Amino acid sequence: MAETFIIIPGRTSRQGAGISEGKFKKNYQEEISQLQISPEDMQRLNLQPGDWVRVSSESGHIEVQIKPAKGGELPPGLLFIAYGDLSSRLMGADTHGSGMPTSKAFDVEMVALPNHKPAPAT
Amino acid sequence: MATAETSPPPVSEEFKIIQDATCTFCGCVCDDIDLKVQGHKIVEAKRACVLGTAWFLEHEIEDRPMCLIRGQEASVAEGIERASQILADAKYPLIYGMSDTTVESQRVAVGIGDWIGGLVDTTTSVCHGPSGMAFQGVGEVTCSLGEVRNRGDLIIFWGANPAESHPRHFTKYSLMPKGMFVPRGRKDRTCVVVDVRKTKSAKAADIFVQIKPRKDFEALWTLRALANGVDLDPEEVERETGQPYTLWTDLMDRMKAARFGVIFFGMGLTMTRGKHANTEALMALTRDMNKHTRFVCKANRGHGNVSGADNVVTWRTGYPFGVNLARGYPRFNPGEYTASDVLARKEADAAMIIAADPMANFSQPAREHLKSIPYIAFDLKETPTTRAAEVAFTVATYGINVPGTVYRMDDVPIPLRPAFESPNPSDLSILNGIEKRVRELKAAEGN
Ligand code: SF4
Numbered sequence: 001m002a003e004t005f006i007i008i009p010g011r012t013s014r015q016g017a018g019i020s021e022g023k024f025k026k027n028y029q030e031e032i033s034q035l036q037i038s039p040e041d042m043q044r045l046n047l048q049p050g051d052w053v054r055v056s057s058e059s060g061h062i063e064v065q066i067k068p069a070k071g072g073e074l075p076p077g078l079l080f081i082a083y084g085d086l087s088s089r090l091m092g093a094d095t096h097g098s099g100m101p102t103s104k105a106f107d108v109e110m111v112a113l114p115n116h117k118p119a120p121a122t
Numbered sequence: 123m124a125t126a127e128t129s130p131p132p133v134s135e136e137f138k139i140i141q142d143a144t145c146t147f148c149g150c151v152c153d154d155i156d157l158k159v160q161g162h163k164i165v166e167a168k169r170a171c172v173l174g175t176a177w178f179l180e181h182e183i184e185d186r187p188m189c190l191i192r193g194q195e196a197s198v199a200e201g202i203e204r205a206s207q208i209l210a211d212a213k214y215p216l217i218y219g220m221s222d223t224t225v226e227s228q229r230v231a232v233g234i235g236d237w238i239g240g241l242v243d244t245t246t247s248v249c250h251g252p253s254g255m256a257f258q259g260v261g262e263v264t265c266s267l268g269e270v271r272n273r274g275d276l277i278i279f280w281g282a283n284p285a286e287s288h289p290r291h292f293t294k295y296s297l298m299p300k301g302m303f304v305p306r307g308r309k310d311r312t313c314v315v316v317d318v319r320k321t322k323s324a325k326a327a328d329i330f331v332q333i334k335p336r337k338d339f340e341a342l343w344t345l346r347a348l349a350n351g352v353d354l355d356p357e358e359v360e361r362e363t364g365q366p367y368t369l370w371t372d373l374m375d376r377m378k379a380a381r382f383g384v385i386f387f388g389m390g391l392t393m394t395r396g397k398h399a400n401t402e403a404l405m406a407l408t409r410d411m412n413k414h415t416r417f418v419c420k421a422n423r424g425h426g427n428v429s430g431a432d433n434v435v436t437w438r439t440g441y442p443f444g445v446n447l448a449r450g451y452p453r454f455n456p457g458e459y460t461a462s463d464v465l466a467r468k469e470a471d472a473a474m475i476i477a478a479d480p481m482a483n484f485s486q487p488a489r490e491h492l493k494s495i496p497y498i499a500f501d502l503k504e505t506p507t508t509r510a511a512e513v514a515f516t517v518a519t520y521g522i523n524v525p526g527t528v529y530r531m532d533d534v535p536i537p538l539r540p541a542f543e544s545p546n547p548s549d550l551s552i553l554n555g556i557e558k559r560v561r562e563l564k565a566a567e568g569n
Contacts, residue, residue: 006335008319010389011287011424017176020147023482023505060486072320078335080319085482085506093485096397098255099247099444099460101485104393105318105335 002109003045007055007079009087009103032084035064038074042066045112052116055079057090057108063116079108136160143539145170146222146426146521147177149531150288150295159541164522171289178541181502181519188546190514198515198547199555205474205498205513206559210567212472214448215240218461219478219500221428223549224526224538228427228434230553231476236438237560239448241470243461244431245478246443250421252392254432254442255456256402263408265384265418266532267294272301273416276380278314280404281338281390282422285322291422292326296386303381312376316341317390331373334364339396341365342403348374349410383417389424423531426521430529465491473497474556476549481506500549515552518544526550 018028035055037047047053049067064086074080081087090108091101140157145167157178158166167178189201196204209215217235220228221244235242246254256262270277277296284291292298297308304310315327316338324330333341340362347354348370356367363370377383385408391400404419411417423429432442439445441454444461457463461480464470465488472495481489482505492510499511508514518524523544527535 008335010283013172013286013289016147016173016287020173020176020180022180022503023479071325073322074319075332078319083483088483088489089486091485093462093466093487095457095460095463097457098397099243099251099456099462100392100397101248101462102393102395102397103248104390105395 002056002111005041005077005079005108005110006105007057007081007087007090007108008105009081009083009091012082015082015084028084031082032086033064034081035066036069036074036080037066038076038078039068040076042068044076047112052113052118053110054113055090055108055110057092057106059092060089062086062089063113063118079110137165140539140541143167143178143541144521144528144536145174145177146528146538147173148288148426149423149429150290151426151528151530151536152290152294153536157541162542162544164541173289178522181522183544183546184503184516186504186516188516190508190511192512198552201513201515202552202555202559206556206563208472208496208498208512209234209238209240209474209556210560210563212238212240214464214469214471216461216464216470216473217242217476218473218480219245219476220431221245221425222477222520223427223500224520224524224528225427225430225434225535226526227476227520227548227550227553228431229438230550230557231474232435232438234474234553234557234560235445236447237557237564239450241459241461241464242435242439242443242445242447243459244428244435244443245425246428246432247456247460248462248483249389249424249428250392250401251443251456251460252398253387253401253421255398256405259398259402260405260409262405263412263418264420264532266534267296267420267530268534269382269418270384270420271295271299273303273382274301274384275304275310276312276314276376276383278316278377278383278385279323279327279422280316280385280387281394281400282386282388283317283321283323283390284386284388284422285326287388287424288422291386296384297326312380314373314376329373331365331369334362336395337363338391338394338400339403341370342400342407344370345374345377346403346407346410349377349407349414377411377417378414380415380417383411383415385417385419386422387419388422420532427528429531429533430527430535433529433533462488465489471495474500475507475511476500476553477502479505479507481510500552515549516546517549517552518546520549524548524550
C-alpha cells in the first residue's frame with residue numbers, strides 16, 4: 001500500500017566528488033540512484049537494503065533501490081536522495097514566480113515493489 | 123587528442139609545485155592549495171578536502187573532441203559558426219549557467235545576450251535566487267568570511283550542510299580557526315545547526331535544532347517575535363516548529379548574548395516551499411538582532427564562481443539573474459525570465475548553456491523542451507547536457523588550466539593560479555569568437 005513521505009533531495013560528498021570524476025561513472029551514478037530511508041520505516045514496512053520501491057510525486061515517478069540512512073540522519077517519514085536525474089524526475093516545473101522549482105521537502109508516495117526486476121541498462 | 127587544431131603544449135614529465143592554487147569546486151574558493159603536477163596531471167592537492175581533491179585530481183586531459191556538432195566531430199571554428207547562427211536566428215534565446223567559469227567569460231556571455239536580445243540567467247536561479255529576491259526586499263546585513271573567522275562567536279547554520287557541500291567551511295572560516303577576537307578557536311565559538319535532517323554538519327554542532335519539515339518560516343518568525351519582545355503561545359510554537367518554546371527562548375538568549383553572531387543559510391530554505399519568504403524571514407531576523415548585538419548572515423553559495431555570476435550580471439544589467447534583454451534594456455522578473463520557467467513553458471527557441479547541466483538538474487518538462495531546441499553546451503566533461511546539445515564544446519578547466527578571477531561566496535574576488543595548459547580551448551576564447559560573429563550576423567540582419 002502506498003504511504004506518504006516527505007522527500008529531501010540534496011548534496012552528498014560522494015555525489016559532489018562524482019561530478020568531478022564524471023557523471024557517467026560509477027560513483028556518481030550509484031550515489032544518485034539510491035533512496036535513503038530511516039531504519040524505523042524500513043523495519044515497519046519490512047524492507048531490506050537493496051529492495052526496490054516506486055516513489056511518485058505530483059510530477060513523476062521513479063523506481064529506485066533503498067538503503068538505510070546512517071547515524072540517525074533521517075527521522076521516520078522523511079526520505080533522502082542525492083541530487084541527480086531521479087530526484088529531478090520527481091520535481092515539479094512550477095516555480096511559483098520565483099525561478100526555483102520546489103526541489104526539497106515535497107510530498108511523495110512510496111510503495112514497495114517486491115518482485116521488481118530492473119530494466120537492463122541500455 | 124582526437125582533434126588537434128593547434129599543436130598541444132609540450133608535456134614535461136617532471137614534477138612541479140603550484141603554491142596557493144585556488145580550488146573552484148565550491149563557494150569556499152580555498153586559495154591555499156599546494157598542487158603537485160606531473161605533465162597533464164595533478165597528482166596531489168595538499169589541504170584540499172574530499173571534493174577539492176576530486177576536482178583537482180580528476181581533471182586530467184581526456185581524449186574527447188574539442189567540438190561536436192550533432193554528435194559529429196567538428197573544428198572549433200565550425201562550432202563557433204554554427205553556434206553563432208543558432209543564436210542570431212533565434213527569437214527568444216536563453217543564455218544559462220555560468221557559475222563554473224571565470225568572471226571574464228561571464229562578462230562576454232552577458233554581452234552576447236545583449237547583442238542577440240536574449241535572456242540571461244545563471245544557476246543562481248535554482249540555488250540562491252530566492253535569497254537574491256529576499257535581499258532586494260529586506261536587505262542583507264553581512265560580512266566577509268575573514269570577519270567570521272576573526273570575530274564570530276555564535277555560528278548558526280540554517281538549512282545548510284557544509285560538512286558535505288563545503289567541507290573546509292568549518293576549518294578555514296567558521297568554527298575551528300583561532301581569530302583575533304576568538305583566540306581559542308572552536309572553544310570560543312558556539313555552533314548551532316537548524317535542519318530537518320540530522321546531517322553530518324549537525325554532528326559538529328553544540329546545539330542541534332531539528333525542526334519539522336517545511337516549518338522554517340514559522341521557526342524564523344518565532345525567533346523574530348522573541349527578538350522583538352512579542353508574546354507567543356508556547357503550545358502553538360511547539361506544534362508549529364516541532365521544538366519546545368523553551369528551546370527557542372534559550373536560543374534567543376544565546377543570540378542576544380553573542381558578541382558577533384553569524385547565520386549561514388543554505389538551500390534547505392531556498393528550495394523548500396516558501397523559498398524567498400523563508401530567506402526574507404532569515405534576513406529580517408538578522409536585521410532585528412542588530413538591535414541587541416552585532417549579527418550578520420551569509421548564503422552558503424555552492425558553485426565556485428556563482429557569486430561572480432551574480433556580480434557580473436548585476437554590474438552589466440543591474441539585476442543578478444533572470445534578465446530579459448529582448449527590448450534592448452534589461453528587465454528582471456524571476457518566474458517569468460528564469461531558465462527553468464522559460465524551458466518548462468516551451469518559450470525559449472534556442473539556448474547556450476555554459477558550465478551547467480540542466481539536462482540532469484531541471485524538471486522533466488524543462489528537460490524535454492531543451493532537448494527539442496537547438497542549443498550550445500560548454501563543459502569540461504561529458505554530461506547529459508553536452509550529450510543532447512547541437513554544438514558541444516569541450517573546454518579547458520577554469521582554475522586548473524585557465525587563469526582569471528572568481529568571487530568567493532562572500533563576494534571577495536580571488537585570482538586563479540592554473541596548474542598546466544590544456545590543449546582544449548578556454549570558454550573565453552570561444553565566447554569571444556561567438557560574440558564577434560553574432561555581431562556580424564546581427565549587423566547584416568539590420569542592413
Ligand atoms: S572547501 Fe570547497 S573550495 Fe575548499 S577545497 Fe573543498 S571543495 Fe575546494
